[in-house]
Amino acid sequence: MHEIAELADDCTIFRNGRNVASYKAGTKSDRDVVELMIGREYSHVFPPKKPHRKNAGAAAIDVQKLNWTNKLKDISFTVHPGEVLGLGGLDGQGQRELLLALFGVLRGTSGEILINGRPARVRSPRAAKSARTGMALIPEDRKTEGLMLPMSVRDNLSMSALGQLSRFGIIDRQAETSAIDEIIALLAIRTAGTDVPVAALSGGNQQKVVIAKWLMTSPQIILLNDPTRGIDVGTKQEMYRLLRKLADEGAAIIFYSTDYDELIGCCDRVAVFYDGMIRTTLEGQSITERALIASALNISSDQERVPA
Secondary structure, eight states, rough: OOOHHHOOOEEEEEEEEEEEEEEEESSSSSHHHHHHHSSOOOSSSSSSOOOOOOOOOSSSEEEEEEETTTEEEEEEEEOOTEEEEESSTTTTTSSHHHHHHHHOOOOOOOOEEETTTTTOOOOOOHHHHHHTEEEEEEOOOOIHHHTTTTHHHHHHGGGGHHHHHHHHEEHHHHHHOOOOOOOHHHHTOOOSSSSSSSSGGGGHHHHHHHHHHHHTTTSEEEEEESSSTOOOHHHHHHHHHHHEEEHTTTOEEEEEOOOOHHHHHHHSSEEEEEEEEEEEEEEGGGOOOOHHHHHHOOOSSSOOOOOO
């Protein structure tokens, strides 16, 4: 939106494959543009955050001095149940590597990870998504990392939860159908049926399937790698509401986004990365665009810093 306002002379808005409006740049407000894009009255993009409460109990995840090659350097932070920790900074400063390291994808990491106050050895994605650890990773690229495009919506949704849906290696089809119907309704996934290839869905609904398949594992720690990139405004709003709902229900969420507005609107705290390190952690009213940009560029800011 910022780039369009700066660069465009004439603008055209498409929705569902149709030209719904054309106008001279600067003649419509952002609110008007968003309403045309989503086809309904604009409401506040981000759901309200609950007042931040310091949690005296054990953190859902406690990371201490995590290192990996020269990409991650002494990374330490905690996330409590019900909290959304954002990962900010310029793209490529170690945020993606952190999520992969936490999920057991990277080899040769050092440091300590505690889950609910107990040391955890997360050496593989299988260990990460186990009931003991309860972790889920929503990858950046849904087409190559999150979905098996030729396979059905049903198969994609149940893939991560087969352990919970089967007994002695045999899938309980009734339980599978019930769980799939429930998650489709929860995320309002628009599909002609569960047997159609997931490639036939729109980009936004494909992304919902990626998230839904992991929610079927009932994770307590959710890692999100820029999950709204390349999806429409309406679906983004649904994602923001879901993110807050999951946090309110007790999930601990680590949310990497390249969109500063998302970090400001969705997160309780934001750890800003620079050169593989957490340069500063912003909290509450100190999460502003100015503070995020200053920290991302490793320049001074008058914003107050808080411990990670």
